[in-house]
Every structure is written in structure tokens, then in C-alpha cells.
Amino acid sequence: MMPGKEPCTAMRIILAAPRGFCAGVNMAIESLDLAIQAFGTPVYVYHEIVHNKYVVETFRDKGAVFVNHLEDVPTGSTLLFSAHGVSPAIRQLAKDRQLRAIDATCPLVTKVHLEAIRFAKEEYTIFLIGHEGHDEVIGTMGEAPAAIILVETEEDINALNFPDDAKLAYLTQTTLSVDDANRIIRCLKARFPQIIGPPKEDICYATTNRQEAVRTLAAEADLVLVLGSQNSSNSQRLRELATEHGVKAYLIDGQADVDDAWFEGVENVVITAGASAPESVVQECVEYLREHFQATVEVRTLRLEDVHFPLPRELRGLSISKA
Template identity: 70%
Template structure:
């Protein structure tokens, strides 16, 4: 058996920045540090931070006034920022800069009098935060069917934005349908789906033709991980999204010669390594790294943390 180990995979620059931010905040301020929503959508990452003293909350009412609070990589709405200020919370913003870009685009289009279609998944933390920037002019669109149901004056000023972790193919289908209905539709000069999402999807698309089975490391609530599993399945191979080696089912490997392994942008490399080791031991497999493209993206830490990250001396 051969393991085709996709590269790029795993942590993106935004996830690295958010995780480093929470590590530094815990080190500097001590536990508890409150985090609004999961820092990233990964069970292992969240559990490891809980053990260090991070407290993940769904409402700011759960955070005692004056506490240290971290905003997760997925971003928050202006209303959440207002409540944090009202409660005198020491808020540190670890929003991914690529998500911030979409927020700023929403504000720009709203100021210019546009009605905005946001292509994304209802209930996702990122979508909730982005919609909160201009709720009165934003309409969530999840599918081509949603586009067909839209009741909007085609002569009005219309723009679209996208969640950063969507399937590129799905987003393009929805955008095509929107343009068919609304030919005057405008969009930002640079697309919103992030580089890491696109790169990981490209790797799965190119490598899956060589594989009989695909294992995607990532949690069920991770949008970009779900898209990787769907993409592999669309290529005609058996594909599973798993948190770690404990989720592997030996029945998947019957008649399998080549296993594609990748990881969503919030999945730690340690869980990838554990799965690779498990398969190598169970099936005497050899590993073939398959590099599709190099990634060298780095995002700066939030301003309050930048000095803390510098070596003392």
C-alpha cells in the first residue's frame, strides 16, 4: 500500500496566527483566557487549549467584566465588539486578515448603496460575523436554488462576497447563476476564498485520480475540511473526514492500493503523523509526499501581542 501525502495540507497562516495568539495570551495573562467561539474549528486544538486554561464561550454574558477575551480566527460582528467594550473586556482580535478583508468589503459596498449577496453557509461563525457588518443590506445565498428564489430589483446596485472557506467549484456555480440573473453584479477585485482553501482543494483534485481512498484530517464543523472530503468523493473515490486515527475503520482499506491523506486548514500536523504511522504499521505502507505548490504566507500577530512574541534579552 502507498500513502499519497498531499502538500499543502493542514494549518494555514490564519490558523497559525490565531493559535500563537492564544498561546501568548495565556502565557502573558494567565488562565482563564476567554475565547469567543472556538479559536479554530478543530477538536484537538480546542481540547488542548481547554487543558491550558482557555474558556470557550458562545455569548459574552458568560465572560466576567474586565476579563481577557480573544476573538477567534473566524471574526466577529460590530455588535460583539460593542458588547465587549461595554463589559470592559480586554479584547484581543485574532481574526484572520483574509476574513477581515471580507468584512471591509461588506462595509465598503454598504456605504456605496449596494445590496450584497454573501455566498456561504448559514450558522457558520465567519458568516455570522460578516453578516453583522451590514445586516440590513446583506442576503445569504447557500445554493443555486437560493439564487433562483431571490426577489431583488435587478436594476439596483448589487454585489457579492463569499465565505473564505467555500468549495471553489460550488462558489463558481453559484456566482455563474447570480450573473445570469443579475448581469450588473459587481465583486471585489481579488476573490474572497482564501489561498489555503484553494491550494488544499487543488491538491485533492489533482491527486485523487491516483487514489482509491481519501482520508481528510479535520473536525466535522470545519467548513474547509468538509469541502475536501466532498471534493475527493466527487472524484469517485471513498472519502472520509476524521478527527484522528481512532476514527479509522479497517473496512475502508479492503482492496485499496493508494490512500490519499490530507488535512483541513485547522488540523494539527500531529494528527496527520499519527494516522500515517498507524497505516504504515497496519499495512506496511510506504509514504510518497506529493507537493502541488509551496506556501510561504505569514500573518502578523494582533498588535497587543507583537512585543510579547519577541525574544527577551
């Protein structure tokens, strides 16, 4: 607490629900835990298992090794593909190196991959709405690199030139801002009326639900805390969404990042978490504000989530030890 500053005794925490881990993240984390138990360490993971500093550091301590190049994985080792998915070239390289590959790709990401393959086979040019360099985008574009064009902004669309009879389709990264994606889609449809999209939208249920909660609760907030890492796309979108609604918002990994100066004069704090942030870091922040600002807590549930994804086939039948 800042010297000379009195705590805000009237602080109220509005704890958004749903928040935190989605079904895809739960599946990926359980998969890595099971792989470590079943096959021993090290278990190699291509890129971060999920985009969360706390989760990655926890698994490093358990013996997971995160790599950006499969050449760094010894021949014959156990390798887990992260929740964000990989391209066919990476799958083939893993096979060539005789790695025991376990695919923990989120099924909702796999859905986008399959849509890309289908559109490419039907000779569509595909506009992928997403962020350059994101693991998910790299994996999706790898499914049909000759057919996919990345679109990030409306300016990108203005630079596109296709005839009126061109076969065009669009897909989206699963963790985008719903509002931003819809804006880009509207722009694409205005520029290319013949464009088609997937039968069902690509932005995942968890991303949509967490954004809906922030959009709704921002009206009551003086400040929004988003638990999540800086490289988490869906967490960044939550912070941006709160800011767009005129509310100060901070994206933090955990309680250690909290600055007491943020709360001067603040009465209502909305706390949420990105889809890769563990509930433990949320509760640490809640307890900190309770202790330092006498905050009360109100859980606000906007939607119920009951989604579960099956484990990769290589791990089915195994269970995590509770010891």
C-alpha cells in the same frame, strides 16, 4: 485489523502538500498561547479558536475557556476573538463589559468584512455566498445586516427579485468549495448581469490550494483520508470534493477514528488535512498505516506556501516560551 484479513502489503500513502494549518490558523493559535502566557488563565475565547476538536481540547487543558455568549465572561477578563471573526455588535459588547479584547481574526476574513462595509456604504445589496450559521458568515453579516442577503444554493438565487438597475454585489465565505462558489457566482451573473464582485476573490489561498491538491490527486486514489473536524467547513469541502471525483473519502479527527475495514483492497491512499488540523494528527495516521499495512509514503507537493500574518497588536513584541 479485521480478523482473518490479510494486510494490503502494496499500500502507498500519497501525502498531499500543502495541507493542514494555514497562516490564519497559525496566527490565531500563537495568539492564544501568548495570551495565556502573558495574562494568565483563564483566557476566554469567543467561540472555538479554530474549528478543530484536537486544538480546542488542547487549549482547554491549558486554561482557555470557550464561550458562545459574552455574558458568560466576567467583567474585566481577557477575551480572544477567534480566527473566524465577529460582528461589530460583539466588539461593542466586549467594550461595554470592559474586557481586554484581543482580535485574532484571520486577515482574509477581515478583508471580506471591509468589502461588506464598503459595498453597504455605496448602497449595494450584497449577496453573501456561504453557509448559514457558520461563525464567519454571522460575523460578516453583522457588518451590514440591512444590506446583506445570504445565498447558499441556486434555488436561493431563483427566489431573488431585483430590477435590472439594482446595485448588486456578491461576497463569499473564505472556506467554501471553489467549484461550488464559482457555480453560484455564474448563476448570480446570469440572473443579474449588472452584479459586481470583490476586486480579488474571497476564498482564501489555503482553501484553494488544499482543494486543488485533492482534485489533482484523487485520480490516483482508491481512498482519501481528510484530517479535520466535522464542524470545519474547509475540511468538509475536501471530503466532498474527493467524493465528487468518485473516490471514497472519510473526514476524521485523528487515528482513533480509522476503521481498518476501509482499507480492504485499497492500494493508494491520499491523506490531506483541513486548514485547522494540526500536523501531529496527520503523522499519527501515517504511522498507523505504516505499522498496520506496511504502507510506503510519497509526499506530493503541488504548491509551496510561504504566507505569514502578524500577531494582533496587543501581543506584538511577545514571544512564546520554548520551555
